[in-house]
Amino acid sequence: MLTDDMEVPILNHINNHSGRQKPLSGGKDAFRNRQKDSEGSMESPNLEFEYGDTDTPTAELSELYSYTEEPEFGLNRDYFEEDFKGHVNDRRWRELGVEEQRAYIMRLLDALEVTDRDKRLKVARAILYLAQGVFDECDTEMDTLHCSRHNIFLLYEMGVFTALLELLSMEIENNQACSSAVRKPAISLADSTELRVLLSIMYLMVEAIRVEMEDDKPEWKSSRETFKTELASPLCNGEPFALLLFTMVTKFCSMNAPHFPMKKVLLLLWKTVLFTLGGFEELQQMKVAARERISLPPLPEDSIKVVRSMRAASPPASAMELIEQQQQQKRGRRSRRSAYVDSLEGDSPFPKKQPLVKQDSLDTYNERDPFKNDDSRDEEEDADDADNGLEGEVDPLDRDVIIQPPPPPAPLRPPTERVCFPKGLPWAPKVREKDIEHFLETSRNKFIGFTLGNDIETLVGLPRPIHESVKTLKQHKYVSIAEVQIKKEEELQQCPLTLGEEEVEETPAEVVYVGMLPNLSQYVIALLKLLLAAAPTSKAKTDSINILADVLPEEMPVTVLQSMKLGIDVNRHKEIIVKAISALLLLLLKHFKLNHIYQFEYVSQHLVFANCIPLILKFFNQNIMSYISSKNSICVLDFPHCVVHEMPELTAESLEAGDSNQFCWRNLFSCINLLRILNKLTKWKHSRTMMLVVFKSAPILKRALKVKQAMMQLYVLKLLKIQTKYLGRQWRKSNMKTMSAIYQKVRHRLNDDWAYGNDIDARPWDFQAEECALRESIEKFNARRYDKNQNSEFVPVDNCLQSVLGQRVDLPEDFHYSYEMWLEREVFSQPIQWEGLLQAQ
Numbered sequence: 001m002l003t004d005d006m007e008v009p010i011l012n013h014i015n016n017h018s019g020r021q022k023p024l025s026g027g028k029d030a031f032r033n034r035q036k037d038s039e040g041s042m043e044s045p046n047l048e049f050e051y052g053d054t055d056t057p058t059a060e061l062s063e064l065y066s067y068t069e070e071p072e073f074g075l076n077r078d079y080f081e082e083d084f085k086g087h088v089n090d091r092r093w094r095e096l097g098v099e100e101q102r103a104y105i106m107r108l109l110d111a112l113e114v115t116d117r118d119k120r121l122k123v124a125r126a127i128l129y130l131a132q133g134v135f136d137e138c139d140t141e142m143d144t145l146h147c148s149r150h151n152i153f154l155l156y157e158m159g160v161f162t163a164l165l166e167l168l169s170m171e172i173e174n175n176q177a178c179s180s181a182v183r184k185p186a187i188s189l190a191d192s193t194e195l196r197v198l199l200s201i202m203y204l205m206v207e208a209i210r211v212e213m214e215d216d217k218p219e220w221k222s223s224r225e226t227f228k229t230e231l232a233s234p235l236c237n238g239e240p241f242a243l244l245l246f247t248m249v250t251k252f253c254s255m256n257a258p259h260f261p262m263k264k265v266l267l268l269l270w271k272t273v274l275f276t277l278g279g280f281e282e283l284q285q286m287k288v289a290a291r292e293r294i295s296l297p298p299l300p301e302d303s304i305k306v307v308r309s310m311r312a313a314s315p316p317a318s319a320m321e322l323i324e325q326q327q328q329q330k331r332g333r334r335s336r337r338s339a340y341v342d343s344l345e346g347d348s349p350f351p352k353k354q355p356l357v358k359q360d361s362l363d364t365y366n367e368r369d370p371f372k373n374d375d376s377r378d379e380e381e382d383a384d385d386a387d388n389g390l391e392g393e394v395d396p397l398d399r400d401v402i403i404q405p406p407p408p409p410a411p412l413r414p415p416t417e418r419v420c421f422p423k424g425l426p427w428a429p430k431v432r433e434k435d436i437e438h439f440l441e442t443s444r445n446k447f448i449g450f451t452l453g454n455d456i457e458t459l460v461g462l463p464r465p466i467h468e469s470v471k472t473l474k475q476h477k478y479v480s481i482a483e484v485q486i487k488k489e490e491e492l493q494q495c496p497l498t499l500g501e502e503e504v505e506e507t508p509a510e511v512v513y514v515g516m517l518p519n520l521s522q523y524v525i526a527l528l529k530l531l532l533a534a535a536p537t538s539k540a541k542t543d544s545i546n547i548l549a550d551v552l553p554e555e556m557p558v559t560v561l562q563s564m565k566l567g568i569d570v571n572r573h574k575e576i577i578v579k580a581i582s583a584l585l586l587l588l589l590k591h592f593k594l595n596h597i598y599q600f601e602y603v604s605q606h607l608v609f610a611n612c613i614p615l616i617l618k619f620f621n622q623n624i625m626s627y628i629s630s631k632n633s634i635c636v637l638d639f640p641h642c643v644v645h646e647m648p649e650l651t652a653e654s655l656e657a658g659d660s661n662q663f664c665w666r667n668l669f670s671c672i673n674l675l676r677i678l679n680k681l682t683k684w685k686h687s688r689t690m691m692l693v694v695f696k697s698a699p700i701l702k703r704a705l706k707v708k709q710a711m712m713q714l715y716v717l718k719l720l721k722i723q724t725k726y727l728g729r730q731w732r733k734s735n736m737k738t739m740s741a742i743y744q745k746v747r748h749r750l751n752d753d754w755a756y757g758n759d760i761d762a763r764p765w766d767f768q769a770e771e772c773a774l775r776e777s778i779e780k781f782n783a784r785r786y787d788k789n790q791n792s793e794f795v796p797v798d799n800c801l802q803s804v805l806g807q808r809v810d811l812p813e814d815f816h817y818s819y820e821m822w823l824e825r826e827v828f829s830q831p832i833q834w835e836g837l838l839q840a841q
Helices: 004-017 027-039 057-062 067-085 098-111 117-131 141-157 160-172 175-183 189-210 218-232 241-253 262-277 280-293 303-309 319-345 359-368 375-388 433-447 464-475 481-494 508-534 560-595 597-609 612-620 624-628 652-657 665-682 686-694 697-704 710-721 729-733 736-745 767-786 801-806 819-828 834-840
Strands: none
Touching (some): 057 141, 057 189, 067 117, 067 189, 067 560, 098 117, 098 141, 098 160, 117 141, 117 160, 117 189, 141 160, 141 189, 141 218, 160 189, 160 241, 175 189, 189 218, 189 262, 218 262, 241 262, 241 508, 262 560, 280 303, 303 710, 481 597, 508 767, 560 597, 560 652, 560 665, 597 665, 612 665, 612 686, 612 697, 624 665, 665 710, 686 697, 686 767, 697 710, 729 736
16 A cells, blocks of 8 residues: 555656656647647657567566665675675685585575574575676676576576475465555565565576577576476476466455565566466467367468568558648648639639539548648658558549549659559468358358358359359368367267267466366456556556555655656556566467367456456557657666666666667567457457447557557557448548558458448347357366366266175264264164065065
């Protein structure tokens, strides 16, 4: 919880330094300038951003620490040197041999088992200093990282991670610390010291061992595989390590442990899932292998390579620019008309005849396409349009409005350069079997008068063009792994006894899903709560969770410089949390979808029911250019720069200037991840697409197109494409540049009338039934695969007396206490009529 005096400096800094424009005075010009700043310029530069699993290793390490934790680097060093000098005389750590280093680490491990909490913390800080690279003995940042990597592999080989895991479990179950934190009015760094030290060491170990280097030793490579297997296997209480971290997240969000350092927990959870399940390139390889296993044709292209080769497009014009263009066009028409009248009334010679143009039609033509500029503007932007290939020529519908177009002015360059045709679409078209069935059903109804169900082979009675169309559709037919999995699941549900039990491969994703299954809704809601609290568009509420426990110092800042520094730290802290959650959710969705489609659908439904779609739209309902170009970082305070170099004097001007980067990598990474999550939730789901329409996502997404980065634009255009049929004809007419970009950059689905809205799916229908049917299929899948008692009715009855009596029966522990009473009551005191039994025989 934040007290009033804590909130004042933070809010002051955020208002002054978060990129928001101050109110301007000066009437119309001021409003115009402010509107341009908020919307972003059409001439925004291309962002040289390369999407990947993570940022650079140095950046990922620096984001682990808050700037408030800077004094603790020296504390770690002091505790290490105090203990090290007491056992090793006149030598430094890097001067020891490997065996001597191992012996010292073993001594530290023994010291970790002491009962004194303060002594244990000092030893943990000494281990953290080793994991940080013994920076006091290094001269450069690269030297520090190299030494850190060597020490971390040494720590892992000596079993430090397992010892830390036991300590972490103890801290999680420390009810005294939890109850003390709940009663405190304000929580600071001091309340999570032990947890922060343990999580920092574990994060450094996971991150260093996860990243492969060219100069890795052979024993390091084997250690990496062993560590990866250990993390994915049931390490703690029969569950994988990721499940322990998920438990910390839910405990924090339920307000039972408000002192947990959530940023470190989320970063460690993300990197653990990334390490054990695999990144995006490994996912692509796994997908190729999975298609080969089930005898599906190979993928038409490598999506990662295609996206990396795409170029950003010029964003659509802002509303203010469109108004200015229309005013310029009207002024131009008035000036041309007045000049013509003057030439008739004056002494000048009668002008030459010009082809007459109906004025109303010309006005309609000029206003029909809001992106049609006047001649001078066209010449300026022609090079940009040709370069990006966003709109090659005028729409034919627009051309028909002109009755007698005037002759074009003399071009400044050959006309062939004015029209830029795409060299080729980036994606191969795809067709689902369902699309072919629907096409044939429509054709048979039209030409024959009856249908043949799901038959896509019989073409009798259909005209020749239909044969050619079916042939083309089949050439681009794409069968996904999900379709095969759904078909197999239907067969298993229909014939459970004939097909027997399914052999489920124990993949890392399967292990994580089984562990998450009982509490999946809690995990999803907790992650979305944290995402909402960290979103820049969220307002501070008294009942919201406090995610600043591991960034606020014990003593609040008293000077302006300290307030600015803390404000930057708080903003940076929130950005890192958004980055970790978005990457984690995307990884889980992609891996579950590959493992089994119904696992993906189960997580997706929980996200949708927890309002993930409006939450992501709320996140993007901001000045997205300002968010991506924000400079909430202080380079001189980043690790390892701050421990290797001399600390310069910080001033308000240096903090205000920030770094010199064109954009913030983590913020652009987060935006792309959230857009990809939104795409995964809404793809082929008409009810969820209608949610996008209901929440008026189109203008929000259009503003995101101002970011000139190809991958981000691609996922924005995908989201716009799926809802164009619901937005109406007028929206499509006034957004032809966006429609053109969708055509050129998004994969084509043959027979998909996304641009015209005549698809049958666009008609009103019961959207709730779609979700209910999907939920029913998911529950059947989970019950069949994971409910061990659901097949009890199919177990054959044992009629043999000897085998039934010989079965072992598990009796309760206290049964022997009342056994004699039970015998007396149920056996000895009950008379048995043996004659009656004989007569019944």
